[in-house]
Amino acid sequence: MNTVLWVIVPYLSIVVFVGGLIWRHRYDKFGWTTRSSQLYESAVLRWGSPLFHFGVLLVLIGHVVGLLVPKSWTEAVGISEHSYHLMAVFLGTVAGMCTLIGMAILIARRRLVGPVFAATTRNDKAMYVVLGSVIVLGLLATVRANALGDGYDYRETVSPWFRSLFYLSPDPEVMAEVPLGFQLHVLAAFVLFAFWPFTRLVHAFSAPVGYLTRPYVVYRSRDPHPGLRAPRPGWDTIPSSGRRTAAR
Amino acid sequence: MRVMAQMAMVMNLDKCIGCHTCSVTCKQAWTNRSGVEYVWFNNVETRPGQGYPRTYQDQATWQGGWVRTRRGRLKPRSGGRIKRLLSIFANPKLPSIRDYYEPWTYEYEHLLTAPAGEHTPVARPRSLISGRDMTITWSANWDDSLAGGNETAAGDPILARVSERVRQEYAKAFMFFLPRICEHCLNPSCAAACPSGAIYKRAEDGIVLVDQDRCRGWRMCVTGCPYKKIYFNHRTGKAEKCTFCFPRVEIGIPTVCSETCVGRLRYIGLMLYDADAVARAAAVENETDLYEAQRSVFLDPHDPAVVAEAQRSGIPEDWIAAAQRSPIWDLIMRYEVALPLHPEYRTMPMVWYIPPLSPVVDVLRDTGHDAEDAGNLFGAVDALRIPVEYLAQLFTAGDTAPVTAVLRRLAAMRAYQRRINLGEPPDESIAASVGMTGEQIQDMYRLLAIAKYDERYVIPAAHAETAQGLEELATGCSLDYEGGPGMGGTGPFGESSGRYAPIAVENFRALADRQRGETFVDPADPSRARINLLNWDGKGRPAGLFPPRPPSPRRPEESPGNPPKESPGSPEEKASGSPEEKQ
Ligand code: SF4
Ligand code: SF4
Numbered sequence: 001m002n003t004v005l006w007v008i009v010p011y012l013s014i015v016v017f018v019g020g021l022i023w024r025h026r027y028d029k030f031g032w033t034t035r036s037s038q039l040y041e042s043a044v045l046r047w048g049s050p051l052f053h054f055g056v057l058l059v060l061i062g063h064v065v066g067l068l069v070p071k072s073w074t075e076a077v078g079i080s081e082h083s084y085h086l087m088a089v090f091l092g093t094v095a096g097m098c099t100l101i102g103m104a105i106l107i108a109r110r111r112l113v114g115p116v117f118a119a120t121t122r123n124d125k126a127m128y129v130v131l132g133s134v135i136v137l138g139l140l141a142t143v144r145a146n147a148l149g150d151g152y153d154y155r156e157t158v159s160p161w162f163r164s165l166f167y168l169s170p171d172p173e174v175m176a177e178v179p180l181g182f183q184l185h186v187l188a189a190f191v192l193f194a195f196w197p198f199t200r201l202v203h204a205f206s207a208p209v210g211y212l213t214r215p216y217v218v219y220r221s222r223d224p225h226p227g228l229r230a231p232r233p234g235w236d237t238i239p240s241s242g243r244r245t246a247a248r
Numbered sequence: 249m250r251v252m253a254q255m256a257m258v259m260n261l262d263k264c265i266g267c268h269t270c271s272v273t274c275k276q277a278w279t280n281r282s283g284v285e286y287v288w289f290n291n292v293e294t295r296p297g298q299g300y301p302r303t304y305q306d307q308a309t310w311q312g313g314w315v316r317t318r319r320g321r322l323k324p325r326s327g328g329r330i331k332r333l334l335s336i337f338a339n340p341k342l343p344s345i346r347d348y349y350e351p352w353t354y355e356y357e358h359l360l361t362a363p364a365g366e367h368t369p370v371a372r373p374r375s376l377i378s379g380r381d382m383t384i385t386w387s388a389n390w391d392d393s394l395a396g397g398n399e400t401a402a403g404d405p406i407l408a409r410v411s412e413r414v415r416q417e418y419a420k421a422f423m424f425f426l427p428r429i430c431e432h433c434l435n436p437s438c439a440a441a442c443p444s445g446a447i448y449k450r451a452e453d454g455i456v457l458v459d460q461d462r463c464r465g466w467r468m469c470v471t472g473c474p475y476k477k478i479y480f481n482h483r484t485g486k487a488e489k490c491t492f493c494f495p496r497v498e499i500g501i502p503t504v505c506s507e508t509c510v511g512r513l514r515y516i517g518l519m520l521y522d523a524d525a526v527a528r529a530a531a532v533e534n535e536t537d538l539y540e541a542q543r544s545v546f547l548d549p550h551d552p553a554v555v556a557e558a559q560r561s562g563i564p565e566d567w568i569a570a571a572q573r574s575p576i577w578d579l580i581m582r583y584e585v586a587l588p589l590h591p592e593y594r595t596m597p598m599v600w601y602i603p604p605l606s607p608v609v610d611v612l613r614d615t616g617h618d619a620e621d622a623g624n625l626f627g628a629v630d631a632l633r634i635p636v637e638y639l640a641q642l643f644t645a646g647d648t649a650p651v652t653a654v655l656r657r658l659a660a661m662r663a664y665q666r667r668i669n670l671g672e673p674p675d676e677s678i679a680a681s682v683g684m685t686g687e688q689i690q691d692m693y694r695l696l697a698i699a700k701y702d703e704r705y706v707i708p709a710a711h712a713e714t715a716q717g718l719e720e721l722a723t724g725c726s727l728d729y730e731g732g733p734g735m736g737g738t739g740p741f742g743e744s745s746g747r748y749a750p751i752a753v754e755n756f757r758a759l760a761d762r763q764r765g766e767t768f769v770d771p772a773d774p775s776r777a778r779i780n781l782l783n784w785d786g787k788g789r790p791a792g793l794f795p796p797r798p799p800s801p802r803r804p805e806e807s808p809g810n811p812p813k814e815s816p817g818s819p820e821e822k823a824s825g826s827p828e829e830k831q
Contacts (some may be wrong), residue, residue: 033465035485038338039345040377046338053337114378115345119482206464208336208443212329216440220448220459222498222710 005187006172010165013190020197021205034203040115048109052102058095059138062088067162071155081153089146096139103132127199134188141181152179158186250523251547251558253567254434254454254598255492255516255707256576257506258586259427260696261604262658263513266393266425268292270505270514274429277504278491283483285351285376288388289490290505292427296404296638297391300428301347304476305590306405311341312474313437313593314530322531322594324440326471332443341471345482349386351376377482394423406641410634422607422635426642429505430477430490431589431597432456434521434545435530438489441472447487452710453518454598455492463487474593498710506705515699517574517706518567519598520547520558530594536647538591545596546581549574570708575695576600583684583692585654587643602696603643603651605658607635622663622678629655657682661696664689 024032038045066088074084107128110116145152157174164171175183196202274290291300299305307313311326326332326341354371362369375382391400401407432449436456439447446462447469449455458469458478465485469478478489493503497516501507506514522545529541547554549571558568571577579586579602586600608628612619619625629636629652636655640648660682667675679686695703 029461030484030486032461033463033485036465036467036480037482038342038467039480039482042338042342042344046340049338114380118378203464206444208333208445208464208466210445211333211443214445216324217436218439218442218445218448219451221451222453 002172002176005183006161006175007170009187010170010190013194014165016194017196020194021202024197024202032202032206033200035119035200037110037116037119040119041109041113044105044109044113048102048105050102051098052106055095055098055100055102058091059099062092062095066155067159070159070163085151085153089142089151092142093139096135096142099135100139103135107132123199127195127201130188130192130195131201134185134192137181137185137188141179141185144181145179152182154178154182158182249525249547249557251520251554251561251563252454252523253452253558253563253571254519254521255432255497256454256519256574256598256600257429257503258515258576258579258600258602260511260513260515260602261424261426262602262606263511264292264425264427264604265511266292266294267510268389269508269510270427271388273508274490274503274505277493279488281483282376283481284479284488286345286348286388287479287481287488289477289479290427290429291388292425293389294392294394295424295426295642296401296407297394298400298403298405300388301343301476302386303347303403303405304343304474306408307474307593309341310343310474310476311471312476313472313595314435314440316531316533316594320531320533322435322527324437324472325474326441326468332441332468336443336466336468339467339471342467342480343470343476345377346386349388349390350382352382352384406638409641409646410637422610424604424607426589426601427505428475428477428589429503429599430456430473430492431475431595431599432490432492434526434542434596434598435594436473437593437595438469438473438478441468442466442487443468447478447489450494453494453497455494455497456489457491457494458487458489460484460486460488474590474595475597497707500707500709502705502707512704515575515579515695515704517576518549518571518708519574519576519580520549520554520563520568520571521545522547526596530596535592535645538594539588539644539647539650542588542591542596543581546577548581549577564708564711567708570706573706575699575704575706578692578695583657583688583695585657585692585696587650587654589642590645591643592645601643602658603639603654605655605662608632608655608659609662620663620666622660622675622681625659625663626656626681629659653682657684657692660684661689661693665693 071081075081110120110124110128141152157178161171161174175186178186271288271290271292275288278289279285279287288300293299304310304312307325313325314322315325317323324332327335352373352375355374356371359369359371373382373384374380390396394401432455434454436447436449439449439456442463443466444462444464446459446464448457448459450457463486465480465487467480467487469487469489470476470480472478473489478487480486481488493505496503496507502514502516506516525545529545530538532538532541547558549555549558549568555568558571559565576586580600585602587603588597588600590597605625608625609619611632612624612628617624617628633648636648636651637646639655640646640651644650660678664674664678664686667673667678674686676686679689684692
């Protein structure tokens with residue numbers, strides 16, 4: 001059972017995630033978009049969307065640090081477990097709440113604004129359920145561990161296990177000991193990853209960082225598709241030997 | 249000097265009767281799909297009026313175009329790269345559907361299903377956005393021909409900028425129509441605003457396009473374009489814009505909007521320009537200098553040095569020859585009668601306008617003066633500050649001198665030609681008073697009044713030396729083909745996802761031949777007899793328009809009396825077939 005939950009499910013999910021992204025990128029570049037509904041409604045979106053997205057970005061950073069950076073490293077630079085924990089819980093809760101509130105606003109808007117609801121697909125709804133449960137479960141686990149007990153140091157258990165997935169020597173046993181709240185959050189996350197490539201969430205992978213460095217105006221040559229010009233007889237001279245011909 | 253070629257357009261506003269044929273045919277060709285119901289790549293707006301979308305010219309609100317920074321550089325008015333990225337989750341300056349209009353259809357079904365009753369059933373308007381009943385309160389040309397009167401016209405941001413006196417008298421004083429398409433700018437701020445780099449300017453002909461595969465729906469371009477000529481397809485979640493009908497232009501025939509213009513007021517041709525000079529010219533300090541600055545980047549295609557440089561940059565010979573024959577060059581540079589629309593946006597627009605003289609003529613005629621007399625016309629151009637100031641706000645960032653000069657030149661042509669018409673000896677002093685010769689005036693008259701198809705549209709075909717398939721092409725940017733993303737339909741990931749299918753492009757060659765041909769289409773020639781109404785150019789009597797009635801009630805295609813459906817070497821079969829099949 002442990003192996004199924006903490007080895008097979010994660011690997012399956014990762015394979016579907018990566019494979020799905022590649023496949024979607026090749027099959028459906030045209031469908032790869034945010035599918036923004038701002039044209040229909042802007043006033044609520046202006047609050048909900050930045051709240052959610054910036055919250056999620058913070059949460060992402062928190063997870064990267066918490067899961068990928070080994071505890072020994074942060075301790076080596078002089079951050080004690082206690083201060084790390086305080087910081088993580090504080091920032092994590094704030095970011096998590098931002099995300100949650102943002103998402104609540106967005107979902108309410110989606111349901112209540114007629115045109116936006118009309119443009120919502122079933123796929124979107126399923127995605128909201130999965131994404132919502134991951135966020136809620138994560139927040140619940142954190143809040144419960146810190147409000148009822150005196151915190152849970154997932155960096156001793158979840159993080160090493162998560163890293164071990166990438167060393168290809170997964171260690172399911174440690175996960176068995178982890179509190180149920182965290183277990184559920186992790187499992188839900190892997191479900192989300194497997195679903196990710198097939199939802200509008202793919203737009204996260206087109207975060208336009210290249211914009212910061214590229215020149216403002218982009219020039220491109222005409223597609224080298226076969227032209228609409230009537231074919232020339234072979235003996236006819238080509239009128240120019242410029243870059244246009246050279247490119248073909 | 250880096251020579252580049254730009255496909256450009258000039259519209260002669262004196263001839264626009266506001267019939268919207270260009271808008272309608274463009275819509276049929278490009279945006280006759282769900283998700284873009286409100287999208288008009290070509291729209292015709294009444295001036296004074298609010299324009300489409302409403303008050304788009306008010307850049308203090310909509311933040312389109314470029315601004316000059318204190319250091320003399322340009323940056324998008326809506327903010328530089330970092331600011332754009334930070335506002336990516338909710339674009340603060342995106343016009344909402346209400347700034348355009350809520351598209352609608354009518355419940356025609358009700359007309360058929362309503363039970364018999366005392367009153368005639370009506371088809372009520374139903375929103376295409378929410379699907380509910382709605383009240384129509386605005387549309388793309390709601391204020392057409394000053395409908396709504398002063399109340400609507402008062403919302404005109406241009407009117408707000410001219411003086412109080414002008415504002416009060418304006419709507420009474422005159423009205424004209426302004427057809428607008430994407431400007432295919434030399435310095436496009438839509439492209440600059442796109443975080444994904446999906447909007448690009450084609451190096452060969454300067455046409456600005458949106459790569460549908462790269463667009464991720466960030467909607468920054470909508471804000472970036474000061475002319476609001478980028479639209480967001482609310483179904484596919486991608487930006488769309490006027491394509492300058494590139495599949496047509498590539499084979500040397502004019503855009504749909506030009507082709508169908510009943511006033512024949514559009515001109516298309518090439519301009520050579522110095523790409524290295526654009527950034528500096530767009531950043532000149534005074535807004536009123538932008539008109540001259542843009543003229544200064546154009547290169548004289550008759551200058552041997554320019555020709556040599558153009559050849560070095562790989563511009564083909566036939567393109568250079570086309571640039572030399574370009575009506576655009578003549579109108580902008582030789583006769584100096586065309587002006588750019590809102591040069592103060594600093595995008596270096598490439599669809600220019602000949603401002604209308606008709607308001608001046610109308611006032612003269614209405615007051616009982618001889619509206620063809622040079623002295624009267626010149627006097628009126630100088631005295632009628634209202635039209636001139638308004639036009640200057642549109643075309644020269646408020647500087648009235650170039651507008652006055654253009655109107656005087658048009659007036660001179662009018663007076664000069666009148667004498668010729670009446671058989672009087674031409675009066676060279678009229679020409680001289682606007683710095684032209686009689687011969688130049690006559691050349692200009694010919695271009696403005698009687699130029700034939702081939703003179704109005706000088707479009708060299710694109711070069712693709714490896715043309716193999718003429719009929720089936722994957723153009724990568726076209727959207728509307730049967731069953732494709734443009735035609736609605738829901739793919740696995742929501743509206744319009746899925747893979748491209750190649751588009752069956754009309755064989756435009758055949759159409760071009762016919763448009764240029766001076767002979768009538770012969771209905772007896774089976775390979776050319778079928779005429780498509782959309783393509784029918786008005787030549788010949790429409791006898792061949794309908795196939796002969798089939799002897800049996802079979803479908804016309806199958807009847808033996810008709811031309812064979814697939815006859816090799818008759819591309820027109822395809823051309824005329826496709827629009828009908830789409831219905
Ligand atoms: S007018 Fe056309 S090219 Fe210019 S900024 Fe707008 S969309 Fe871009
Ligand atoms: S050039 Fe083509 S796409 Fe652009 S406005 Fe004209 S008809 Fe429409």
